[in-house]
Amino acid sequence: MKLGSQGFEVSAQGLGCMGLSAFYGAPKPETDAIALLHHAIHSGVTFLDTSDIYGPQTNEILIGKALKDGLREKVELATKFGISFAEGKREIKGDPAYVREACMASLKRLDVACIDLYYQHRIDTRVPIEITMGELKKLVEEGKIKYIGLSEASASTIRRAHAVHPITAVQLEWSLWTRDVEEEIVPTCRELGIGIVAYSPLGRGFFASGPKIVENLDNNDIRKTLPRFQQENLDHNKTLYEKVCAMSEKKGCTPAQLALAWVHHQGDDVCPIPGTTKIENFNRNIGALSVRLTPEEMSELESIGQPESVKGERSIAMVLTFKNSDTPPLSSWKTA
Incomplete structure (x- = not known):
């Protein structure tokens, strides 16, 4: 499928690689993780999504190892920058020096000459988006990245960024229980010809295991802290x-498969990137591509997934979502 208006082509479904290394419990053994990645590529799921913060950094190294022996040319590789964990302190950064430093470090860890799609993972609300985009544009011109993406960006941020250099994709959380993007973000992307990458579809x-999912989570699984997975909210969301x-x-x-098919049916400009650590779950996920939904079934699912059907915020830090991602005007930026 085509993602965006700049000619970037990806598989109809991607693979979110975060869970192999971070946030969802202990990292998976390297041999198992690489076996899953190879299985995905050979199955036609070639759009791989990672970030420098997954691990931190270990997920990019893992993917770099998996792409040896001629596999690099078979994949569309997406990674992200913008969340720094220097000295154990989280900071969102989008200044030009950091953008370049992060890109060079990702290229090295991935062991590639060029990143296909490079996202700003979260928006630095201290730096005008035009300044961040200016450095990303230079990285495109230098051949270090091919396409630029944004993740969790507001409609106004997307517009301002796109005016500096075409945005190829916006990554956002979209599923039957997270639909706030449908109001303004998705229409803005469509107006501007920007592809949509749906994470956590x-x-x-939750749609794979239901409320009982929490019974099998590791103690260090981030989902244990998320509002929607707290017992009172789970009882409602059941x-x-x-x-x-x-x-x-x-x-x-x-x-x-039904929940994933609903995301696929949102349009041919939408690529969901479900993650998994198990080959059998991966195989079930690609089965969603064969599920056909009628307009009546789509309407039924949409009535099931109304906002009132869901209790609890989707994230602990909603401040780090598109709802709070506007940046200062360009005129406010002082060059050193």
């Missing part, structure tokens, strides 16, 4: 899962 695993289950049974697919 399975609700961070109804949503049960309705998806009932509909999937009628369709002859799994609840996860």
Whole structure:
């Protein structure tokens, strides 16, 4: 499928690689992780999504190892910058020196000459987006990156960035239980010809396992801290899962396949990137590509996934989402 208007082509479904190294419990053994990555590539899922903060940094190193022996040319490689964890302190950074430093470090860890799609992972609200984009544009001109993306960016940030250099993709959280992007972000992307990459399309695993997912999470799994996965909210959100289950049974697919198919049916400019650590789950996820939904079934799913069906914020730090990502005007930037 084509992502954006600049000619970037990716597989219809991507693979979110974060869970192999970070945030969802202990990192997976390297041999198992590489086996999964190779299986994905050979199965036609060639759009791989990582970030320098996954690990931190270990996920990029893992992917670099997996792409040896001629596999680099078979994949569309996306990584991200913008969240620094220097000295154990999280900081969102988008100044030009940091953009360049982060890109060079990612190229080295991935062991590649060029990154296909380079996202600003979170928006630095202290730096005008035009300044960050100016450095990214230079990296494109130097051949270090091919295409530019934004993640969790507001509509106004997207517009301002796109005016400096075409944005190829916006990554955002979109699933049956996270639909706030439909109001302004998705229409803005479509108006500007920007592709949409949907992360957590399975609700961070909720649509694969339902409320019982929390019983099997490692103690250091970030989902244990997320509002939607707290027991009181899970008890409410269980109804949503049960309705998806009932509909999937009628369709002859799994609840996860149905939820993922709903994202696929949002349009041919949308590429979901479900993550997994197991080959059998990966195989089930690509089965979603074969699930066909009628307009009536889409309407039914949309009525199931109304905002009131979901209790709890999607993130602990909602301040780091598109709702809070506007940057100062360019005129406010003082050069050293």
